[in-house]
Amino acid sequence: xxxxxxxxxxxxxxxxxxxxxxxxxxxxxxxxxxxxxxxxxxxxxxxxxxxxxxxxxxxxxxxxxxxxxxxxxxxxxxxxxxxxxxxxxxxxxxxxxxxxxxxxxxxxxxxxxxxxxxxxxxxxxxxxxxxxxxxxxxxxxxxxxxxxxxxxxxxxxxxxxxxxxxxxxxxxxxxxxxxxxxxxxxxxxxxxxxxxxxxxxxxxxxxxxxxxxxxxxxxxxxxxxxxxxxxxxxxxxxxxxxxxxxxxxxxxxxxxxxxxxxxxxxxxxxxxxxxxxxxxxxxxxxxxxxxxxxxxxxxxxxxxxxxxxxxxxxxxxxxxxxxxxxxxxxxxxxxxxxxxxxxxxxxxxxxxxxxxxxxxxxxxxxxxxxxxxxxxxxxxxxxxxxxxxxxxxxxxxxxxxxxxxxxxxxxxxxxxxxxxxxxxxxxxxxxxxxxxxxxxxxxxxxxxxxxxxxxxxxxxxxxxxxxxxxxxxxxxxxxxxxxxxxxxxxxxxxxxxxxxxxxxxxxxxxxxxxxxxxxxxxxxxxxxxxxxxxxxxxxxxxxxxxxxxxxxxxxxxxxxxxxxxxxxxxxxxxxxxxxxxxxxxxxxxxxxxxxxxxxxxxxxxxxxxxxxxxxxxxxxxxxxxxxxxxxxxxxxxxxxxxxxxxxxxxxxxxxxxxxxxxxxxxxxxxxxxxxxxxxxxxxxxxxxxxxxxxxxxxxxxxxxxxxxxxxxxxxxxxxxxxxxxxxxxxxxxxxxxxxxxxxxxxxxxxxxxxxxxxxxxxxxxxxxxxxxxxxxxxxxxxxxxxxxxxxxxxxxxxxxxxxxxxxxxxxxxxxx
Numbered sequence: 001x002x003x004x005x006x007x008x009x010x011x012x013x014x015x016x017x018x019x020x021x022x023x024x025x026x027x028x029x030x031x032x033x034x035x036x037x038x039x040x041x042x043x044x045x046x047x048x049x050x051x052x053x054x055x056x057x058x059x060x061x062x063x064x065x066x067x068x069x070x071x072x073x074x075x076x077x078x079x080x081x082x083x084x085x086x087x088x089x090x091x092x093x094x095x096x097x098x099x100x101x102x103x104x105x106x107x108x109x110x111x112x113x114x115x116x117x118x119x120x121x122x123x124x125x126x127x128x129x130x131x132x133x134x135x136x137x138x139x140x141x142x143x144x145x146x147x148x149x150x151x152x153x154x155x156x157x158x159x160x161x162x163x164x165x166x167x168x169x170x171x172x173x174x175x176x177x178x179x180x181x182x183x184x185x186x187x188x189x190x191x192x193x194x195x196x197x198x199x200x201x202x203x204x205x206x207x208x209x210x211x212x213x214x215x216x217x218x219x220x221x222x223x224x225x226x227x228x229x230x231x232x233x234x235x236x237x238x239x240x241x242x243x244x245x246x247x248x249x250x251x252x253x254x255x256x257x258x259x260x261x262x263x264x265x266x267x268x269x270x271x272x273x274x275x276x277x278x279x280x281x282x283x284x285x286x287x288x289x290x291x292x293x294x295x296x297x298x299x300x301x302x303x304x305x306x307x308x309x310x311x312x313x314x315x316x317x318x319x320x321x322x323x324x325x326x327x328x329x330x331x332x333x334x335x336x337x338x339x340x341x342x343x344x345x346x347x348x349x350x351x352x353x354x355x356x357x358x359x360x361x362x363x364x365x366x367x368x369x370x371x372x373x374x375x376x377x378x379x380x381x382x383x384x385x386x387x388x389x390x391x392x393x394x395x396x397x398x399x400x401x402x403x404x405x406x407x408x409x410x411x412x413x414x415x416x417x418x419x420x421x422x423x424x425x426x427x428x429x430x431x432x433x434x435x436x437x438x439x440x441x442x443x444x445x446x447x448x449x450x451x452x453x454x455x456x457x458x459x460x461x462x463x464x465x466x467x468x469x470x471x472x473x474x475x476x477x478x479x480x481x482x483x484x485x486x487x488x489x490x491x492x493x494x495x496x497x498x499x500x501x502x503x504x505x506x507x508x509x510x511x512x513x514x515x516x517x518x519x520x521x522x523x524x525x526x527x528x529x530x531x532x533x534x535x536x537x538x539x540x541x542x543x544x545x546x547x548x549x550x551x552x553x554x555x556x557x558x559x560x561x562x563x564x565x566x567x568x569x570x571x572x573x574x575x576x577x578x579x580x581x582x583x584x585x586x587x588x589x590x591x592x593x594x595x596x597x598x599x600x601x602x603x604x605x606x607x608x609x610x611x612x613x614x615x616x617x618x619x620x621x622x623x624x625x626x627x628x629x630x631x632x633x634x635x636x637x638x639x640x641x642x643x644x645x646x647x648x649x650x651x652x653x654x655x656x657x658x659x660x661x662x663x664x665x666x667x668x669x670x671x672x673x674x675x676x677x678x679x680x681x682x683x684x685x686x687x688x689x690x691x692x693x694x695x696x697x698x699x700x701x702x703x704x705x706x707x708x709x710x711x712x713x714x715x716x717x718x719x720x721x722x723x724x725x726x727x728x729x730x731x732x733x734x735x736x737x738x739x740x741x742x743x744x745x746x747x748x749x750x751x752x753x754x755x756x757x758x759x760x761x762x763x764x765x766x767x768x769x770x771x772x773x774x775x776x777x778x779x780x781x782x783x784x785x786x787x788x789x790x791x792x793x794x795x796x797x798x799x800x801x802x803x804x805x806x807x808x809x810x811x812x813x814x815x816x
C-alpha cells in the first residue's frame with residue numbers, strides 16, 4: 001500500500017454539505033461559538049487562571065466534538081477488494097509421467113512435485129492476498145470426478161491413461177457457472193490417449209467460456225519407446241440402433257506405434273461370420289480412422305461386431321511382424337438391429353386417396369416409401385417402375401396394391417404375383433389390397449382373405465351431379481380396436497374418437513366401398529354401416545352388413561399377413577374438426593400407420609420395454625450408463641412403469657444367461673432424472689455383459705395381465721455390451737507432445753509454457769488481479785451507522801463526559 005492511497009476527507013451533513021458555502025458557513029459558526037465561549041468565561045471574578053483554562057478546555061472540547069460531528073472528518077484509505085475467485089490446476093498423473101527425462105534424471109512427476117514445492121509461497125500469497133481458491137486435480141483416469149480426483153503431493157503416477165478430454169469435460173460441467181475463474185492451468189506431458197471426449201473440443205468450450213487453457217509441458221519430445229504395436233482402441237457403428245437391412249458404417253480408431261506408413265488388412269465379423277474385408281494405410285502413429293460399410297441383418301436383435309486388423313495369411317488375419325502384443329489387434333462391440341425402417345411399395349393410380357395416404361406414411365421417418373403410379377395400360381413401364389416392382393431385389397416389408405388391375409402388373413412382370421406369393425408365404429411379407437373401381441380384378445385368390453366382386457361398388461350417387469347421396473361409417477370390431485383401429489392407448493379413448501368420426505353431424509365419412517365377402521380364414525377388423533344408423537365402435541358386424549377391413553395370416557408359421565380393405569376415400573376423414581383442429585388428419589394418419597406396422601409385424605414395437613447402453617464397448621472400471629424404460633403406445637416413456645433390471649456376466653461363447661443366472665443376479669438400483677430411468681454399472685472384470693429388463697404388462701385399466709396359468713405376463717428387453725481389459729497404452733508412446741499442448745492452449749488464446757515457467761506465471765497472475773474489480777475507500781473512523789463498529793456510541797459518550805465534567809466543576813466552584 002502506497003502513501004498515495006491515504007487522504008483526509010470530510011463528509012458534512014446537511015446543510016453544511018451544500019456546495020460552495022456549506023463549509024464556509026460551518027467555519028463562521030464554529031468561530032462564533034468559540035468567541036461566545038471565550039467571552040462568557042473571560043474576566044469572571046471568581047475564577048483563577050488555572051480554573052478558567054480547565055473550564056474553557058472542557059467547553060471547547062465538547063464544542064469540537066459537536067462541530068466535527070457536523071462535518072464528519074475521516075482518514076480515507078484506498079483498498080483493493082478481495083473478491084473470491086478460483087484457479088483450476090490439472091496435473092497429469094499417468095504412467096508416462098514416470099519417464100526419467102528431466103534434469104538430473106528426474107522423472108516428470110518428480111520435477112512437477114519439486115516445482116510445486118518451490119512455488120508454494122507464491123500459491124499461498126495468491127490465497128492470502130487475493131482470496132484465490134486453488135483446486136489441484138489429478139488428471140488421467142477416464143472416470144475423472146471433480147469431487148474425488150484431487151491431486152496430493154504423494155499421489156503416485158500410475159493411471160493407465162492420459163485422458164485429458166474427460167478431465168476438461170467434467171471440470172467444465174462442474175465450474176461452468178462459476179463467475180470468477182482466474183485461470184485453468186494444465187501440467188503434463190501432452191501424451192493424451194483419451195477416447196470418450198476430444199480434448200481439443202473441450203478446450204474450445206473452455207475458451208468460449210472466456211477461460212482459455214494455459215499449459216505447462218514437462219518432458220522431452222525426443223524420448224522414445226522401443227515398443228511397436230497395433231492397437232484397435234475403439235469401434236463404433238452408425239447408425240445405432242440400426243434398422244434392418246440398412247447400411248451401417250463401422251468406424252475404428254487405430255494406433256500404429258512404430259508402424260506409421262504401414263498397410264494393414266481389416267476384417268469385420270457379424271456374429272463371428274466374416275462380412276467385410278478391406279485394406280488400409282495407417283498414415284500416422286495415433287488416431288488412424290478406418291471405415292467399413294456393411295448391411296444390417298434382416299432380423300432384429302443384438303449383433304456382435306468384431307474388427308480384426310493385421311496382415312492376411314492363408315485367409316486369416318494375424319498380427320504384424322515385430323508387434324509387442326497381438327492381443328489388442330481386435331476390438332468388439334454390439335449393434336442393436338431394430339424392426340424400424342419399414343420398406344414399403346405402393347402401387348396405385350394417382351387420386352386423392354393416394355395423395356393423402358402418401359402424406360400419412362411419409363410423415364413417419366420409419367417408412368421408406370417407394371411409389372409406382374399406373375394411370376393407363378397403354379404406356380409401358382419406366383425403368384424405375386420396373387426396378388421398384390422387383391420384389392426380390394428390394395426386399396420390401398410391406399406392399400400396398402391400390403386401384404389397379406392385376407393384369408396391369410402382369411403386363412410389366414408376368415411373374416409378379418408368383419414372386420409376391422413366395423415373399424408372403426416364405427418370408428413374411430405383408431400385403432394390403434385397397435378399394436377402387438379397378439381394384440380386385442385378376443388377383444391371386446389364395447392370397448386374399450375375402451371373395452371379391454370386381455367392379456361392384458356399394459355407393460349411391462346423384463346421376464346428374466355425381467354427388468354422394470349416402471355416406472357410410474367405418475365401424476371397428478373388438479379385435480380391430482386392438483390392432484389397426486387403435487387410435488389411442490386407452491380403448492375408451494379409441495371408441496370416443498371413432499364415435500366422433502361416425503357421429504350424426506360428421507360429414508367425414510366414406511362415400512362407398514367395394515363389395516367383399518369374408519372367407520372362413522379371414523378376420524373382420526371393421527365393417528360398413530349406413531350413416532342413418534350411428535353405431536358404437538367395437539360392435540360386431542350383423543349378417544346383413546358388409547366387411548370393410550378383413551385380414552388373415554398365412555404361410556410358414558403364419559408369418560405372411562394380408563389385409564383386404566374395401567374403402568377408397570378415407571381421405572375424407574381429414575376434414576373432421578377443420579379448420580379449428582387437426583383431429584381428423586391425426587385419425588387418418590394413425591389408422592394407416594397402424595395398418596402398415598401390423599403388416600410388417602411391428603405393431604408390438606409400441607408399448608415395449610427397452611435397454612439402451614450408452615457404451616457398447618468400455619474398459620474395466622469405466623462407468624456404464626444404461627437407459628431403461630417402457631414405451632407408451634404414443635412412443636413416450638411411461639413414467640409409471642414398474643420394471644426390474646439385472647446385469648449378468650456371460651461366460652466365453654455364451655449367448656444368453658441361464659435361468660439360474662438370471663434368478664441369482666441381484667436387481668440393479670434404478671435412478672431417475674429429467675431424461676427418464678437409468679442404471680449405472682461399473683464392471684471390474686473384462687468380458688461380455690447381459691442387461692435384462694422385465695416389466696409387468698398391463699391392460700387398459702393399468703392392471704397386470706396374467707396368462708392362462710395365472711402367471712404374470714412380462715414385457716422383456718435385453719442388451720449386451722463388451723468390457724475390455726484396460727491395457728495401458730501409456731508406455732508405448734512416451735515422448736512428450738509439445739505440439740498437442742500448444743493446440744490445447746495457443747489455438748484458443750491461451751499460453752503454452754514449460755514447467756520452469758510456472759513461477760513467473762504465478763507472479764504475473766498476482767500482478768494482474770481481476771480486471772473488473774476497482775479499489776474502494778475505507779474510512780477511519782466510519783461515520784455511517786451501519787459501518788461505525790461502535791465508534792458513534794463512544795463518540796457520544798466522549799461528548800457527554802466533556803459536558804458533564806464542565807457542569808460539575810462549575811457547580812463545585814459555585815459558578816451556577
